[in-house]
Amino acid sequence: MSTSGPTPAGAPHVRSLNCPGCGASLTVRSFGNAVTIVCESCHSVLDAQDPRLRILQQFHASTSEDPPLIPLGSRGTIRGVLYEVIGFERRTIQVEGISYSWHEYVLFNPTKGFRYLTEFEGHWNDVSVLRALPEVSSGGATLKYLGETYRHFQTADAATAFVLGEFPWQVRVGEVARVSDFISPPRVISSEGSGKEVTWSIGEYLAGKDIWKAFKLPGQAPSPVGVYENQPSPMSSNVKSVWALTGAFLIALLAIAVGAYWIESSEQVFEQTFEFNTSAGGEASFVTDVFQLKGRTADVEVTTNAGVDNDWLYLNYALIDQDTGHAYDFGREVSYYHGYDSDGSWSEGGTTNTVTIPSVPPGNYYLRIEPESDPNRGLIRYGVTVKRDVPQASFFGLAALALLIPAGLITWRSLNFEHLRWAESDYGTAPNDGSLLSSVENIRDSFKSSGEED
């Protein structure tokens, strides 16, 4: 197929015209795609499709009162496409007697077309027109778009308060349109107009700093105020997934704990029986043979088993590293008393005592033992057992707690965030969608409201 043939004359070029209202020069940046153009000097709203730029409306408002944060003519890359800012408007809604204003920027690329940025108190959205129709639920509480559910957030009548530059539609100051927002953070789907002509658009939340970077704007982006309707919650990117992960970790932890008790090495490294003659005077202390603690730094469990019966044995222990001389000193008492009185038989203590020495590095060790007891007791037999790497139940308990803390914290912060988000909606509170999160939120709210009533 041949492609030779006529082409329309010349490349479209940026037109420079003069405003019929004040004579100031007008730059037309959208190559004839604009429907309306508003003179920056005298605020005449002009018919951009008319070669003579017929004046459609004039309004009086100072640009300096509320200038665009991104000046007209600025260029920046949004989602990989270079756009030029060609139009700016301010729109206002009234909610319970208070007016709220947001700003809209018209972005243009000569082949990719139009795109919009909206800004409300430092919160930005990247907006484009929908090319498929959302399915609104019969009550209008939710809508479905490309498989995703959006919740109705707010409906209000938005009045155009200020306009500047070029627009691909008929724009007038004072015009009012019904605007409804449905959210699924970080996205928002908005309908505009009613009855015959409803335009649907989709916005995605953007941080001011990304706008500043995209358009290479001087200084810092104004900090966002409060929580915006479709602002992604910074911590509940997914509370559910955090809990799922925590649950998985807890199960894994339990499995490890059970496994540890059954199969963990718990290696017996030393066992010996000694006799202590209380009546033989002199230095009772002695040292054992050297035994080896292998592997990594781990617990050592020392068990003393003494043949005491209505008496006691006290042992001063030192676990000593043969090579460094480092000693772990500890004392253990084994005492066992029992008898019979008016209440029946009784007993106290036992013949076994176990102690755990945490974090003992590997090496060659021996025990220095110094027994003490009642001098008139005579001969006491006792056994000493040393075990290496004994699993500790308390460790697993602490680990479980450590796992639960972040999940709980994230849930709590996420609830607070959702609370702030929905406080600004038509409903004032978050909708109950049957999820765990919303149930918790409802319980929390009922506590709160009962507290307020008191």
Add this chain to the structure above:
Amino acid sequence: MTQPIANCPNCGAKIVFRWSGSVQTVCEFCKSVLIRTDINLQRVGKVADLPPNSSPIQVGTEGVFGNRSFSVLGRIIYEYEQGNWNEWHFVTIDGTSGWLSDAQLNYAVTFPAQVGILPRECKVGQQYVWDGETYVVSTITKAHYCGVEGELPFKYWDKSDVVFIDLMSRSQKFATFDYSEDPPLLFLGEFVDFDDLKLKNLRTFEGWS
């Protein structure tokens, strides 16, 4: 694909048809509207100057839709309250005739379709189901015919006011009822991304490279 050659009955310029199915073309020199008959070209009128338009597409633009490449051969240009828009006539590599519409740089590709009798009138919000896809009437546009350029698959040159009814779907499917003919025509297709069409031989724009 044949490339019949003839001369303009008005100015004598060479007229080349790049698609054998073309019924009409416009002489690029004298702007005569020429209808192809069995034996010769018949001059039926003249196209007035087309309004300034900034579509990046032009006669000769090539692209790809689905897995078929296509070439733009002609267009119809309409005016409505939001300015003007182009219906670019293209022919695919396998000889199928279709339309690439560019309305304020929103692009849709459609092909003529047959679904029985179309409604004489309809309202915004009315629904139709074709091939399992639900279409909802989204806009009713009263347009004014402005002119034609290049090769078209039918005679189209003496129109005035034309009504179009656009329908959207839950996906990106798109449909148009075209009331410029009696009975009205149906075009079915979808909205497309400019980049997905991989267009070549586009117009260039001052200050944008």
